[in-house]
Amino acid sequence: MNAHHEDERFGGDEGAQVIPLNAARYDEEPRRNPVERKIASGLAFLRRRLAGDYDVDEFGFDPEFNGSVLLPVARALYERWFRVELFGLDNVPEKGGALIVANHSGTLPIDGIMLSVAVHDHVHRDLRLLGADLVYQVPVLGHLSRKAGHTLACHSDAARLLDKGELVGVFPEGFKGVGKPFADRYKLQRFGRGGFVETALRANVPIIPCAIVGAEEIYPKIADLKPLARLLGVPYFPITPTFPFFGPLGLVPLPSKWMIQFGEPIPMDEYDANAADDPMTLFNLTDHVRENVQQMLYDTLLRRGSAFF
């Protein structure tokens, strides 16, 4: 509400023109020089944040905070550090519900963040990822994840998002994928129990297979301190060439070259209503998606060539 007032205040001497809220932030006063405009919109942003004058959805997604704080940080990594290249963007629908199913790797789930930058900047949609419950137990991480639009990987959340026509992303390998040793890189692990297929079938949305190449090299996990992991209540405690020997410096990911390939959507509408209750259909579909992603991984890996340049 106050945002309207703000815009009026800034744009008042331009006459009463009706400008949509989002556009208003960028070109509210063409007469003014760019620096002043930046300061004004920065002030307006800070004021809105300070006044709590923004909206979040029922999952806690805060588009404004995500767009102006979280994504820019991730974008810097995306563009300068990992130099991500995208392929098969046409396969991601511009509207309507769809489920992106990707491989998971990298010891820390940076691949999810990069995938959401890719989708946000190049498909212009918000990707709603489904994360492990561990994410939501960790202070700060949990609420940042919700503010970025992600939620817990459970059937009811996924179904709810898909019913609202959102683009949902999932990593069915889970911890088995993200925490696998470096020696097993680009070998897909078991795709969970195929719950994602059931969700897609029930919601009748296509599955978009996706291969992410490059995340495997950011923190090569060469060993795992199991007792320490148990003590800390985490699934693994990784030893990488730089962590923990270089301390916090070891947390800097290696600058590998990334490629993200989206495959052709696998439609779900050719299955009948009972398919979601038939375990055999679910197994077969899960395998189909998994093979699809694995094949794309091999192809993209060949295309990339060297891991760092």
Place this chain on the structure above:
Amino acid sequence: MPSAAARVVLVTGVSRFLGARVANTLQADPGIERVIGVDTVPPATSLGRTEFVRVDIRTPSIAKVISAAEVDTVVHLNLVTSPVGPRSKMKEVNVIGTMQLLAACQRSPDMRKLVVRSSAAVYGSSPMNPAVFGEHDEPVEAPTSGYAKDAVEVEGYVRGLRRRRSDLTVSVLRFANFLGPGVDSPLTRYFRMPVVPTVLGFDPRLQFVHEDDGIEVLRRMTVEDHPGTFNVAGDGVLLLSQALRRAGRSYVPMPAPSVSALGDLGKRFGGLSGFSPELLRWLMYGRVIDTARLESELSWRPKYGSEAAFADFVSAQGLGRTAPLELFDRLAAALARD
């Protein structure tokens, strides 16, 4: 043969805020012959044509009231959610009181409708919970303490009664936290603290229901037939940090153990209500419920969304708007003048 409409309505917990307001609303309905309010203490305000009967629902005398007045509708609002006095007393009132009341209801041949005030707290607060709860969703971790656990048990007994008396119309309402000008609860006291402690690293999603909407739902459930379990909350969601900023409260994030220690200190020395474990969990993980079922059943939407309910509470408390914001406005105005 009992008529279709509620004729004699019994309201429990009538001396407390919610009970008094519901009784006042029901007595304005000409279709209701008698409104009987029961509680253990006399009401602070006048109840109008509501007849007050001082009876403890934990005792069998409640059965006498129900049979003597030929009560056909019971509106059970006695769930105590704020920890006043020892926990054992609260549990007595909530659980044993409900058991006695339901036993009396089961016996009475005139009974035909039961409306129970429960709480969304039955879903618990946990990082493992789905983001939004529907009425059919089971919490991953059921609440283990406080009124949340009581509410779970109360609902269990209500289910039992529903099974044994299938002729009854039973409505169970799981309310989000009440807010509004008249509400005094651990939550409103929390928001009114001079400096509000929040849990470091957590920013829960909260939902509120405005008192007027809550009372309207209870009224509709009483005079119309809507059997089933319903979530009741205002539309939309507020984050705790967002709510505190809107209220212009200063807040200090601190680790969870310090928050609960602070709450204990306040309870011991400051006469405050402290932070019960379930309130603390709520302040960490929050909870959101889906109200689609209620809205389609009643073809009605709450007048106040969560944001509006909170705004109404804030303005009634005289909170809101702080110095830094005015500074921003001045800066922006100065910039616009150039």
